Amino acid sequence: MKRGAFFIVSLAMVALLLSPSAWAANEIRLGFNIPLTGDNPDVGGSSRNAAEMYLKENPTVNVGGKSYKLKFIYEDNEYKPESAVKINTKLITEEEVLGIIGPQSSSQAVPAGEVANNMATPMISPWSTNPNTTLDRPYVFRGCFLDPFQGPVAANFATDELGAKKAAVIYDIAADYPKGLAENFKEAFEKLHGAGSVVAFESFTTGDKDFSAQMTNIVRTKADVLFIPQYYSEVPLIIRSAKEMGWTRDILGADAWGGGDLMGLCGDDCKGYYFSTHYAAAGAKGATKAFIDAYTAKYGKTPDDVAALTWDTIGLMVQAVKDTGGLSGKIKADRTKVKDALAAVKDFPGITGSMTFTPDGDPKKCAVIVQINDAGQFAFHKSVCPK
Amino acid sequence: MAETTELQQPKGVRGLIHRFYGGAPLLGILLGFLACTFWENIIGEALASVLLLPKMPILFGLVTMSKVFAGLFNLAIKGSPFELFTLIHVPMALIYFGVVYAVPLAIVVRLTVRPANAVARSLQQLPLIVTALVHLGFLYAIFHVWVELSDYRLITLKLTLIAVLLTLSLNIINGYMGEFSCSHPGFMAVGAYMSSFFTVGLFVNDKVLGEALLGIPLAFLSFPLALIFGGLCASLSALIVAIPSFRTRGDYLAIISLAFLFIVKSFFENMQSLGGARGIMGQPDWASLPVIFIVVVIGVWAINNFVNSTLGKALNAVRDDEMAADAMTVDTRKTKMVAFLFGAFWAGMAGGLLAHVLRFINPAMFGIQKLAEVLAMVYFGGLNSVYGSIVGAVSISLLGEVLRPLEILKWIFIPLLLILVMIYRPTGLVAFKEFNVRKSFGPKEVD
Incomplete structure (x- = not known):
């Protein structure tokens, strides 16, 4: 009997030593909450590509003089x-990740942010532009600029560089x-040119393929510039429809143009137009160029803005972990430490620009205006920074 | 003689389980599960580490195993690195399941057969409501102890319970009434929006809906009112679709109800005062497990009574032959209308609960995807059956969670399973089975 008890206890101790949970102290686990299936799998795919590349380049992190293995969990x-x-x-309670x-x-980011904030786990959404994601949630951050910033950037650009008076x-x-x-x-455009200067404000519904009615109205107003804040998959149809209806002036887009394969779908129709975005792939320099080259070599396509922003977001999270100056191994305390470090990050040198968080958890970063050149590349035109 | 009794008994594993648990009343089985959950609370953590598992298996070890298979699959397809060590998780998860659930359940059920039967017999002398409350009390206790170990279990259980209510409400229309209605996510959306409008509008300072109108500390007591308000609004919207469309049947009703779904979605997308495409967030955190449990239990009870009532039987008659039913003095129009509105009401309640669990809703949530999900639950579980809806909702929800690590393969596996079910059991797993409450609570005699 005694021997049996001894045997069991020693077995348990050996098991404890061998078990991965005992090693987990040397591991930093980050969770990824991304859409790998469903309506938008490309978004999840790009995020995972960027993450896998990051992991390959930085398999370990040094925090407070101790080396930790990085582990990414994709869900x-x-x-x-x-x-x-x-x-x-699940990531917070089951996988016990340090950050998400x-x-x-x-x-998805708005409801998920609520969970992360309630469970005191730092979360950075790379791509979410809804102000509510981070609002009043100290544990939630984001990696991109917000629409209230991008809107005026586009309006100013249309006014200053395209000489538009009516949009x-x-x-x-x-x-x-x-x-x-x-x-x-x-709002921004009418502030510059007075009420009614946006002469056509036409809408459609997701999935629409025919825009001729709206385009007829738009062309009739003789506006100077057409603003299309749509996703890359919808832009080609809209632009073609505009051209068919006789639109010859400038067209201005937004950052969602840069996600996915715009040029493959749009071809020559999109050349010459401008859009505001997070970074410019063509003519990039330094770390941005290194990232683009490595990504293109690995996956055979230029990284879209989701990939670039995810890359930066991982970098931010890891930077914050380093900034804590050492982890205690107690996951709850460490999460709060990481959150504090994230809030204190100053001028993080990301490939999509330098980032500093406002108290709301939104980054102060510059937008880039790119022009689609004749080779079909997104060429850097101008950088606009918040004042 | 011996041979004939053999033939009556189901054979194989099912027969074994049947023989083993056949004599135990529901009370005994509930007791067994309760013992398992307590047992897991005591030894779960230690056992998991002894068994070299990284963490306590959360959904009966199924997720742990599916993760290993996902790893193997990725190794085979993409050649991604696979830690051989994790292979050990499969047998270990099985052992864990055995030690924590299977064995204690068997022991407790076996040991308590006699006392449990005796208690069940004496309970049967009491009014049904008392018996039901005792059983439900046990069921709630099981849930309560089970979710204590992990918040992930809690959220999964909450959403599964809501799925049960939703599936059951659709089964009234698609199963008992025999029509193919596609408007259910629309009713759910109306319920979710209206109950959120009630709670957020009255009690929360919100940017879209403005300042809280009332600042009462006991505001959560009004939650049932909010849910019922949502349900009634869903019923009202069902009336809009019912009046013009009930002259049609079959495919035409399906198309009209599908159109209704799109109308609702577009309506909320364009209603800027209700948040538009961005939806409503910040619902008060009132949908706790006991609240959801009570609402779902009341829902199941009400729907079960409804389908077993004269009206429910009339509904079946309408499904089988509308003209014959009409000839037999069934008011077919009224019957269909009542059933449709009743189903919509509970869908609205489910929507209200969902809104307060997620504390966020947007119109995109209530689209075709949701429709496919609910329809899968109804047809997988079984038409015309309260049991079936519960089985369907629980198994599809659980499968969705368990197979998540398989990513895209999950969307091959689940539809494949549905196809197989449709081939071998065209009406679903447990279709056309009546849920006899009194009998299922009663004692079971051992020979």
Whole structure:
């Protein structure tokens, strides 16, 4: 009997030594809440590509003189709010991650941010532009600029560089991002040129393929510039429709043009137009160029802005972990430490620009205006920084 | 003689389980599960580390195993690195399941057969409501102890319970009434929006809906009112679709109800005063487990009574042959209308609960994807059956969680399973089975 008890106890001790949970002290676990299946798998795919590349280049992190192994855990949120909430809970309680990257889209980032904040776990959404994601949530941050900043950037650019006095806008009323941005643009443009200077404010609904009715109105108003804050997959159809209806003037876009394969879908139709975005792939220098080259070599395509922003977000999180000056091994205390370090990050040198967080958890960073050149590349035109 | 009794008994593993648990009343089985959950609370953590598992298996070890298979799959397809060590998780998770659930359940159920039967027999003398409350009390206790170990379990359980209510409410229309209605996510959206409008509008300072109108400390007591308000609004919207469309049947009703779904979605997308495409967030955190449990239990009870009532039987008659039912003095129009509104009401309640669990809603949540999900639950579980809806909702929810690590393969596996079910059991797993409450609570005699 005694021998049996001894045997069991020693077995348990050996097991404890061998078990991964005993080693976990040397591991920094970051969770990814991304859509790998569902309506928008490309977004999740780009995020994972960037993350895998980061892990390959930086397999370990040095925090306070101790080396930790980085471990990334990818979970699929299916592009659904319910799943995003479930997964955030799972990552926090089951996987015991130190921090969370994602979700990318606002419709998942807003509810998931609530969970992360309630469970006191730092979360950075690389791509979510809805102000509510980070609002009043000290543990939630984001990696991109907001629409209230991007809208005026586009309006100022249209005024100063394109000499526009009258603008037209076409946007998807059923989607969060285009609608918000269209309204911000309108507000900024009318502030510059007086009420009524946005002469056409036409809307459609997600999935529409025919824009001729809206375009007829827009062309008739003789606006100087057309603003299209839409996703890359919708832009080509809209632009073609505009051209068919006889639109010859400038067209201005927003950062969602840069996600995915715009040029493959649009071809020559999109050349010569401008859009505001997070970074310019063509003519990039330094770390940005290194990232683009490495990504292109590895995956055979230019990184879209989701990939670039995810890369920066991981960098930010890791930087914050380093800045804590040492981890205690107690996950709850460490999470709070990381959050404090994130809030204190100053001028983080990201590939999409330098980042400093405002008290709301939003970064102060510059937008880039790119022009689609004749070779079909997004060439740097101008950088606009917040004042 | 011996042979005939053999033939009546199911054979194989099912027969074994049947023989083993057959004599135990529901009370005994509930007791067994309760013992398991307590047992897990005591030894779960230690056992997991002894078994070299990284963390306590959270959904009966199924997620742990599916993660290993996902790893193997990625190794085979993409050649991504795979830690051989993790292979050990599969047998270990099975052992964990055995030690924590299977064995204690068997022991407790076996040991308590006699006392549990005796208690069940004496409970049966009491009014049904008392018996039901005792059983539900046990069920709640199981849930309560089970979710204590992890918040992930809590959120999964909450969403599963809501799925049960939603599936059941759709089963009234698609199963009992025999129509193919596609408007259910629309009713759910109306319920979710209206109950959020009630709670957020009255009690929360919100940017979209403005300052809180009332600042009462006991505001959460009004939550049932908010849910019922949402449910009634969903019923009202069902009336809008019912009046013009009930002259049609079959495919045409399906198309009209699908159109209704799109109308609702577009309506909320364009209603700037309700947040538009961005939706409403910041619902008060009132949908706790007991609240959801009570609402779902009331829902199941009400729906079960409804389908077993004269009206429910009339509904079945309408499904089988509308003209014959009409000839037999069934008011077919009224019957269909009532059932449709009743189903919409509970869908609205489910929507209200969902809104307060996620504390965020937007119109995109209530689209075709949601429709496919609910329809899968109804047809997987079984038409015309309260049991079936519960089985369908629980198994699809659980499968969704368990197979998540498989990513895209999950969307091959689940539809494949659905196809197989449709081939071998065209009406679903447990279709056309009546839920006899009194009998299922009663004692079971051992020979």
